[in-house]
Amino acid sequence: MTYHLEFSALLPYWQDLAWGLWFTVVLTVVSTVAGIAVGTLGASARSFGPPWLSGLVRVYVELIRNTPFIVQLFFIFFGLPALGLKLSETTAAFIAMVVNLGAYSTEIIRAGIDAVPKGHIEAGVSLAMTRLEVLRYIVLRQAFAKIYPALSSQIVIVMLGSAVVSQISAPDLTYAANFIQSRNFRAFEVYFVVALIYLVLSILLRYLLRLIGDRFVRVG
């Protein structure tokens, strides 16, 4: 049996792919920014917060890091309505992504905070800075510089992992691929092209993260 490749079968669907790509990009950017914000707060609370808050953050981090992303997504989209919280697939996708990256980045940023010498905190405090000012101007700056490569990797992982949101019909790139191949039955072509798009997206994202790192994150 021979299979004739027919990439032109995708052409009528280019808009679906473009919208899917756009959704994936927006989803990645928003969840990266929000997820790192959550991670920064989480790591700060974990390192400097009162014991009850630190413990709460720890439970959150362990819960998310030890369960599959797709189960978290299903829980938010299919499970929460049972409690009366009904979310659209797009909202559920964004929330699941932020919650997931938030937990991973909490752990990564915390490692960076731990690596800042205690003496730097004492020096900041001795200069009459408050704990919060020391955290902001001294600790987090150094922490981010130290863990930036690890955080970059996690962002790329999250971008690729975002394909899972297609399972609740959030209209991302993978959802578009599923849709197209259900119409034209050109599974090989569709997934081949979509895989290439993810590959290019990854490479561009890594490049962009490196530029941002060179520009804003000084290792010292």
Place this chain on the structure above:
Amino acid sequence: MSLVSIRDVRKSYGDVEVLKGVSLEVEKGDVVAIIGRSGSGKSTLLRCINGLETYQSGAILADGIEVGGEHANLRELRRHVGMVFQQFNLFPHLTAAENVMLAPTVVNKTPKKEARAIAAEVLAKVGLSEKMDAYPSQLSGGQQQRVAIARSLAMRPKVLLCDEITSALDPELVNEVLRVVEQLAKEGMTLILVTHEMRFARDVGTHLVFMHHGKVHESGAPKAVFAAPQTPELQQFVSGIG
């Protein structure tokens, strides 16, 4: 009233009492050198003065502010009590000038331009005008420590606490730091130094405090104390270091 007044301060870590009732009065312009073996409590005492360590009983007043008191006072206290550390503790992500400018801009809300002028002034004072835009990693240990001194001076402290500030330096770099401290002493800065530099303590200090087992064991004018130590412990300590 004394600029720094330490009254019968006691501190323990668990069962171990490291300060067993220390009293010390420091007047404006004094240069107090605290010497003693490691573990005698001298660094702990210094760190109590600006609230880096807490103590269980007694009282410390610095510039009229009770150190062991309410939290709100510590920030105000530290604006007037600078500290320089053995390990420099420069912020590696900031240049020398930025290290110096940070506290004035963040704590005192000094405008950037004005803070930069302060940085230029204090870095000139420590002889590092040409290193303003260098990062700590590009500086020698002696230069880093001088930046750390400048960083404290930028807050215009009334007292400067120096915690073994030359102990982490290569021998040939010690003098450039001591010269800066000596200059500060000449200009009337009140200094409390924990130090192992006996010659410096004798020549620059106005008061010498020998700590032993968590107490002020002997104190007085440095030259007199060194020339004729009264207690066997100090005699041994002084002869031990030659």
